[in-house]
Amino acid sequence: QVQLQESGPGLVKPSETLSLTCSVSGGSMNRYYWSWIRQPPGRGLEWIGYMSYNGATNYNPSLKSRVTISVDTSKDQLSLRLSSVTAADTAVYYCARHAYPEGSYSHFDSWGQGTLVTVSS
C-alpha cells in the first residue's frame, strides 16, 4: 500500500509563497496522477490541481494563476507552490493519488495525513 506524507512550513507570511512536499513510499509514482487538495478551517475540501507521472498538469481555475505542482519521480516526491498567499489560504493541505494508472478521472485511493499551513504575519 502506497503511503504519502506531506511536509513543509506550518507558518507562511502573507504575500509569500507556500511550498510543500509530499513524499511517496511503498510504491512507484510512475503511471499515476498526483493531486493536492486542501481544506480551510470550517469549510469543505478543495481540489487544487494535479500533475501526472509524465508531466501533464491541471489546476483548479480558482487557483490556477498562483499554483505550480511538480513531480520528481527520481525522489518519489510531489511538490506544491502557491504564491501570493493570504489568510484565505490557511488550510490543511493533502496530497493524494488518483486511483487508476494513467487516468485522472478517478477517486483518490491514497492520501497523506495532511499538514496545516497558517498564513499570518
Place this chain on the structure above:
Amino acid sequence: EIVMTQSPATLSVSPGEGAALSCRASQNVNNNLAWYQRRPGQAPRVLIRDASIRPTGIPVRFSGSRSGTEFTLTITSLQSEDFAVYFCQQYNSWPWTFGQGTKVEIK
C-alpha cells in the same frame, strides 16, 4: 463547477445503531462518486467508489447507493471506530469537487 451538498452536517448516533448520510450533486455525475472517511490524525480513506463499490478491505457494514443525483452512504451497526467525518467527492467532471462533510458523533 459541480456543487456537492452533504447532509446533515452532524449526525449523533449510538453505537450499534445505523446511519444514513446524504450527498447531492448539482448536476448529473453518473456513478462517478466516492465516499471517504477521515478519523482525527489519520489520512482519509476511500470507503465507496463508483457510487456503490466497496474497495477491498472495507467492512460490509458500509454501503453506497444512488438515486439520480442523490447519493447515500449507509453504515449499519456503528462501531467505535466509525465515529469520524465522512465526505463525498465527484470525479465525473473537472474540477473534482467535494461535499462539506458529515461528522458522525457518539450520541
